[in-house]
Amino acid sequence: MTSKLFTPYPLRELTLKNRMVVSPMCQYSAVDGNASDWHTIHIGSLLTSGAGLFMLEATAVEARGRITPDCLGLWNDENADALHAVLKAVRKYSSMPVGVQLCHAGRKASAHKPFVGRGPLQADEGAWPVIGPSPVPFAEGWQTPQAMNREDMDTVIAAFVAAAKRADQIGIDLIELHAAHGYLMSSFLSPLANHRDDEYGGSLENRMRFPLEIFDAVRKVWPAEKPLGVRCNGTDWHEEGIHADDAVAFARALQQHGCDFIDVSSGGNAYVKVPIGPGYQVPYAERIKQEVGIATIAVGLINTAVQAESIVTEDKADLVAVGRAVLNNPHWPWQVAEELDGSVEVPWQYFRAATKKGVPPPYVR
Numbered sequence: 407m408t409s410k411l412f413t414p415y416p417l418r419e420l421t422l423k424n425r426m427v428v429s430p431m432c433q434y435s436a437v438d439g440n441a442s443d444w445h446t447i448h449i450g451s452l453l454t455s456g457a458g459l460f461m462l463e464a465t466a467v468e469a470r471g472r473i474t475p476d477c478l479g480l481w482n483d484e485n486a487d488a489l490h491a492v493l494k495a496v497r498k499y500s501s502m503p504v505g506v507q508l509c510h511a512g513r514k515a516s517a518h519k520p521f522v523g524r525g526p527l528q529a530d531e532g533a534w535p536v537i538g539p540s541p542v543p544f545a546e547g548w549q550t551p552q553a554m555n556r557e558d559m560d561t562v563i564a565a566f567v568a569a570a571k572r573a574d575q576i577g578i579d580l581i582e583l584h585a586a587h588g589y590l591m592s593s594f595l596s597p598l599a600n601h602r603d604d605e606y607g608g609s610l611e612n613r614m615r616f617p618l619e620i621f622d623a624v625r626k627v628w629p630a631e632k633p634l635g636v637r638c639n640g641t642d643w644h645e646e647g648i649h650a651d652d653a654v655a656f657a658r659a660l661q662q663h664g665c666d667f668i669d670v671s672s673g674g675n676a677y678v679k680v681p682i683g684p685g686y687q688v689p690y691a692e693r694i695k696q697e698v699g700i701a702t703i704a705v706g707l708i709n710t711a712v713q714a715e716s717i718v719t720e721d722k723a724d725l726v727a728v729g730r731a732v733l734n735n736p737h738w739p740w741q742v743a744e745e746l747d748g749s750v751e752v753p754w755q756y757f758r759a760a761t762k763k764g765v766p767p768p769y770v771r
């Protein structure tokens with residue numbers, strides 16, 4: 407029987423060759439937002455992984471919207487040139503589509519990269535002022551963000567638009583807006599961070615307003631043939647935060663605005679204990695898929711071929727994103743292909759090591 411995981415999946419004019427997505431993963435290896443040699447190694451290895459889509463890490467649309475000083479950016483032309491150079495080099499060896507996750511970290515910007523320290527940067531470590539929906543810090547010891555006024559919102563929207571245009575110019579195939587994990591868009595959605603009493607706070611309809619404005623502005627400049635989706639939280643894992651019903655309503659609103667897919671993650675609006683386990687976020691993707699009928703990506707501890715296949719065959723999600731499993735084994739999709747009798751693109755240089763299911767990319771000379 408043919409594996410559904412290895413069937414193509416269309417999103418607008420882009421057709422993914424299979425249903426596996428390399429999840430966005432920050433590398434904290436950029437210099438002033440510019441991709442580095444590490445990106446050539448990292449993207450190069452994952453573009454030969456055989457997945458259907460590679461999603462670039464959270465990429466800042468403004469310098470003050472970086473999570474850490476070393477986050478990747480697309481806030482200026484120099485950033486775009488650096489990323490373009492990396493992509494030009496690695497894409498010679500892979501036909502895998504490349505998406506970018508555009509991000510503004512909001513009140514969680516100006517933080518340490520995880521393997522150096524924890525929590526926010528201090529003034530003597532180069533901290534910069536942060537913005538958010540309300541003057542409410544993420545947690546004790548974090549900066550109090552400056553509450554955004556209309557002008558700040560317009561500036562951020564313009565930054566998303568400019569970054570999207572740069573992404574198009576350097577040949578990126580798909581955009582995912584980062585509206586999860588407590589970053590700016592997510593913080594507007596969550597009552598934990600959004601205490602506004604204007605038309606951007608209070609009801610869910612109001613809290614969705616700014617994220618939808620960003621979505622609309624990006625959709626307007628992003629080419630009609632290219633997909634635009636959103637990563638959002640299925641839950642904040644907090645009584646006073648976002649719940650599955652809110653995520654469903656947000657997904658429905660996004661669909662009405664022309665969104666192509668929802669990548670369903672969770673958490674990050676407060677320090678909370680997350681009940682992690684295999685496929686722990688899948689039920690949230692499933693609810694959105696079933697109730698809204700929009701394409702969904704499930705993510706979170708999807709580590710085996712059987713698990714990934716069952717998620718798509720049981721219609722819990724259309725695509726599965728995989729993070730740590732592909733860092734651990736960048737050829738994880740080759741292994742999945744072997745188990746499920748699927749086939750993946752394999753660079754001709756590695757062809758003798760590949761299984762009988764490997765197909766050499768057609769573009770190799």
Ligand SMILES: Cc1cc2nc3c(=O)[nH]c(=O)nc-3n(C[C@H](O)[C@H](O)[C@H](O)COP(=O)(O)O)c2cc1C
Nearest residue numbers: 429430431432463464705706707708728729730731
């Ligand atoms: C090193 C690392 C960096 C990450 N960076 C991002 C990121 O840039 N954007 C994002 O939405 N999620 C990020 N995540 C979360 C992953 O995309 C993914 O949702 C999460 O790791 C769960 O999937 P997994 O169990 O397959 O790893 C990161 C995870 C890891 C391990």
